Amino acid sequence: MAIITEEQASLWNKLQVAWVRLHQHWPNAAATLPFVPLVLAWWLTAMLEVFPRAFFPGPGEVILSLKSLIYKGILPEYLLDSITRLIVGASAGVAIAIPVGVLIGMNRHANRGLWPLLLFFQAVGDIAWLPILLVWFGFGLTTMTFVIVYTVLFPVVLNTVLGIRSINPDLLRAAHSLGASRARIIWEVVLPGALPNIMTGLRNGLGYGWRALIAAEIIVGTSGIGFLMFDARRAGSVVEIMLGMIVLGLLWYVVDAWILAPIERATGERWGMVTR
Amino acid sequence: MKSLTLNHLSKTYFDPYKGTQVTALEDISLSIAPGEFVSVVGPSGCGKTTLLNVIAGFLPETSGSIRVDGKPIFGPGPDRGVVFQSFALFPWKTVLENVGFGPKMRGVGRDDRDAIAMDYLQLAGLAHAADRYPAELSGGMQQRVGVVRALANEPDVLLMDEPFASVDAQTRLTLQEELIRIWLDRRTTVLFITHDVPEAVFLANRVVVLSKGRVMNEITVDLPHPRKWDELVENDAFKLLSAQVLHSVRAA
Amino acid sequence: MGSLGGDRVLSARSPQVFLARVRSAVLFLIPLSLLVVIWSFVVNVFEINPRIFPSVASVWQAGVDSVVDGTLVRHIGASLWRIAVGTTIGLAIGIPLGIAMGVIPAIASFFNPLVRFFSVLAGIAWIPIATLWFGYGFGAITFVIFNAVFFVVAYNALLGVSSIPMQVRHAAASLGAGRVAMIFEVLLPGALPNIVTGVRTGMGFAWRGLIAAEMIATDRGLGYMLFTARDFYKTEVIVLGMVVIGLIWLALDRLLLAPLERVTTERWGMVGS
Numbered sequence: 001m002a003i004i005t006e007e008q009a010s011l012w013n014k015l016q017v018a019w020v021r022l023h024q025h026w027p028n029a030a031a032t033l034p035f036v037p038l039v040l041a042w043w044l045t046a047m048l049e050v051f052p053r054a055f056f057p058g059p060g061e062v063i064l065s066l067k068s069l070i071y072k073g074i075l076p077e078y079l080l081d082s083i084t085r086l087i088v089g090a091s092a093g094v095a096i097a098i099p100v101g102v103l104i105g106m107n108r109h110a111n112r113g114l115w116p117l118l119l120f121f122q123a124v125g126d127i128a129w130l131p132i133l134l135v136w137f138g139f140g141l142t143t144m145t146f147v148i149v150y151t152v153l154f155p156v157v158l159n160t161v162l163g164i165r166s167i168n169p170d171l172l173r174a175a176h177s178l179g180a181s182r183a184r185i186i187w188e189v190v191l192p193g194a195l196p197n198i199m200t201g202l203r204n205g206l207g208y209g210w211r212a213l214i215a216a217e218i219i220v221g222t223s224g225i226g227f228l229m230f231d232a233r234r235a236g237s238v239v240e241i242m243l244g245m246i247v248l249g250l251l252w253y254v255v256d257a258w259i260l261a262p263i264e265r266a267t268g269e270r271w272g273m274v275t276r
Numbered sequence: 277m278k279s280l281t282l283n284h285l286s287k288t289y290f291d292p293y294k295g296t297q298v299t300a301l302e303d304i305s306l307s308i309a310p311g312e313f314v315s316v317v318g319p320s321g322c323g324k325t326t327l328l329n330v331i332a333g334f335l336p337e338t339s340g341s342i343r344v345d346g347k348p349i350f351g352p353g354p355d356r357g358v359v360f361q362s363f364a365l366f367p368w369k370t371v372l373e374n375v376g377f378g379p380k381m382r383g384v385g386r387d388d389r390d391a392i393a394m395d396y397l398q399l400a401g402l403a404h405a406a407d408r409y410p411a412e413l414s415g416g417m418q419q420r421v422g423v424v425r426a427l428a429n430e431p432d433v434l435l436m437d438e439p440f441a442s443v444d445a446q447t448r449l450t451l452q453e454e455l456i457r458i459w460l461d462r463r464t465t466v467l468f469i470t471h472d473v474p475e476a477v478f479l480a481n482r483v484v485v486l487s488k489g490r491v492m493n494e495i496t497v498d499l500p501h502p503r504k505w506d507e508l509v510e511n512d513a514f515k516l517l518s519a520q521v522l523h524s525v526r527a528a
Numbered sequence: 529m530g531s532l533g534g535d536r537v538l539s540a541r542s543p544q545v546f547l548a549r550v551r552s553a554v555l556f557l558i559p560l561s562l563l564v565v566i567w568s569f570v571v572n573v574f575e576i577n578p579r580i581f582p583s584v585a586s587v588w589q590a591g592v593d594s595v596v597d598g599t600l601v602r603h604i605g606a607s608l609w610r611i612a613v614g615t616t617i618g619l620a621i622g623i624p625l626g627i628a629m630g631v632i633p634a635i636a637s638f639f640n641p642l643v644r645f646f647s648v649l650a651g652i653a654w655i656p657i658a659t660l661w662f663g664y665g666f667g668a669i670t671f672v673i674f675n676a677v678f679f680v681v682a683y684n685a686l687l688g689v690s691s692i693p694m695q696v697r698h699a700a701a702s703l704g705a706g707r708v709a710m711i712f713e714v715l716l717p718g719a720l721p722n723i724v725t726g727v728r729t730g731m732g733f734a735w736r737g738l739i740a741a742e743m744i745a746t747d748r749g750l751g752y753m754l755f756t757a758r759d760f761y762k763t764e765v766i767v768l769g770m771v772v773i774g775l776i777w778l779a780l781d782r783l784l785l786a787p788l789e790r791v792t793t794e795r796w797g798m799v800g801s
Contacts, residue, residue: 009290013290013292016290016292017292017295019292020292020293031641034638034640034641034642035637035641035642035645038642044558055661057662087662103787105749112555113559113562114559115559116555116556116557116558116560117559117560117563119778119782120560120774120778121774123773123774123775123777123778123781124770124771124773124774124777125735125736125737125739125773125774125777126736127652127736127740127743127751128739128754128769128770128773128774129770130743130754130755131743131754131755131757131758131769132763132766132767132770135579135580135758135761135763135766136580136756141552145661169788207648211651211652211653211733214653215650215652215653215736216741217741218603218652218653218655218656218739218740218744219744220633224651226545229653229656229657231658232656233656233659233660236660238657238660242658243656244656245649245653245654245683248649248653249645249646249649251660252648252649253645256648282740330703332698333701333702334698334701351701352698352701352702353701353702353704354702354703354704356702357702357703358698358699358702360695360698360699362695364693364695364698364699365699366696366699366700366713366714366717366718367718367795367796368717368720368796369796370720377700377703377705377713378703378704380713381703381704381705381706381709382704409795411795411796425699425703426702426703427607429703429704449760480570503655
């Protein structure tokens, strides 16, 4: 019951082999493959001027803009600004969030008292804080750092609590009966036990923090990728907005897929624990 | 009850990892009479699951023919019911809704199909679980539902793909005896795939030994019905037949 | 062998369940009420400048005023209307598309990185380009909301369909399910837990995106109310807005979305978090 000819079949087979080999030997290149038709579709849509050029530029123009901004030093500087802010804010956020998470996870009173507050403030969201932050601190680094810290806080706390709750209570009892003090138990049992979930929280938190940073830069910023897009909007230049979005997406995608995800997987797998 | 006939059935496919054509089934010819219970055994990789998938219509055959009651098949269909190793129940439907699914597809109204489903659940001793969800049932119960779901659609042929492999050993024996009880009642034509030799002999009229995609041997089992494990375990004829099949499988 | 899983002795409407719910609601409100008390105390005792932080009374008053003169209702209405429209369109296109992409495993794994890329970018990052394309106002804001919901939901629908075991789909085919039946009886229900998670996450992005967009791109809505109050140092309006925003999302997420997610995940027999 042959539906295709012999030649077509063998060509299709060769393609399949190539596809499999690609995934085996160059998995990163293989991961980029799905984007090729996207870029092609983009290029085609722009070239056919389905939308006016001023509204929908093509990849060529974006690349030219990329070159120009790198040459002028603007892009590297903005990128550095954004990344630095994110690292500073995320570090502060994590430094606060993990202890709070441990407290809530281990102490029932802290849990009862703080959990509703946590949920409420998470519901308020980072963006809603911007106006009052602007009143207090003006348009500056403090405001933006606050927003990032705020956003990173919640996923990390929530996941830390989740991780702690999922620790086998027998482990804690065992540590206790082996004579470990409270502090020791936290350091030697609780934190490692919750680590896979904490890594998940970190990964989520960084994602949210990145988005919050961009939001803050769009609304408030004086530099950074978000500001680049905001400024380009003011000048009416779509090309730079698109460039900004692509840089954003690519940067996040790369960091998440090649740095964060492997770390998250590694902690979960190494301990032989199921993270979700 | 209808017959199932395989005529020079072959299945080859391209394996991109090996880069070559792989022959899963080679020139298989088999005639299963209406109401007959045939077991297919073989070592891992002998192609028995592929055989079932092709007959069920989940995979197209490469050459040869498959006929139910003399008519060719076109893809999956209610004429060939399937019972899966993983139970494959719909987790979002109750047990009753699962069993009533086939009739629902045929356009049977709600009350009628609920009645049909209840009948079959009673047959399997599961009437009390009708409103439960699959996640609430044990493996053995889920598979009973699986069997009854396939039967409720009154298929011409019942295909069973290592259905009891995911169930613990004791429950397996019980399920096998129940399957025989149900089969004696309904006399469906059954094709039963398994790697468990005693199971194959216990259940079937005929055991087909498959190896490397080919039919190696066919052994008739004429032990009387009803069959019970407690008796057969000591029965010489059964032991002899099991040994015969086992040797055949291992020699393959 | 008996059935696994506990007996569901308590029906959802029994008095014990109701009392338990009331109790947990009260426990929930106590820390928040305590916070309000502390807030009132701090502002009064330390005589905090109202231009820096308002007193509880002034926020309450601002609330009453804005309800009476209709502005609060108007802003809330505008925000909710935009969310409703954007979310509906996002779901209407995202769910079918995600399901369609997920049906064939090869296609699903091909599109997976693409859709994931865009779902990460969803929401606020689109504000500049949205305002350029649609100008300021309803179009741009609704687009941002649609965008936030669409990509996340499509991605999750794709994921959901791909996670339905092939044998379950085979089972349906063997039981006589045609194409339409397959979609509505198998694919959609099978992907539902993931879809609901996607809706919840997407709406979270959408809500944030809404507030952000309303701050810079329009003349009404909660975000607008917050941002303009800043110009006049009307901190009581700002805090009022923050509280309203928090309450609305809390209600939406905790009373609707989270329970929905929990129910579907549990019923489907998946281990919920």
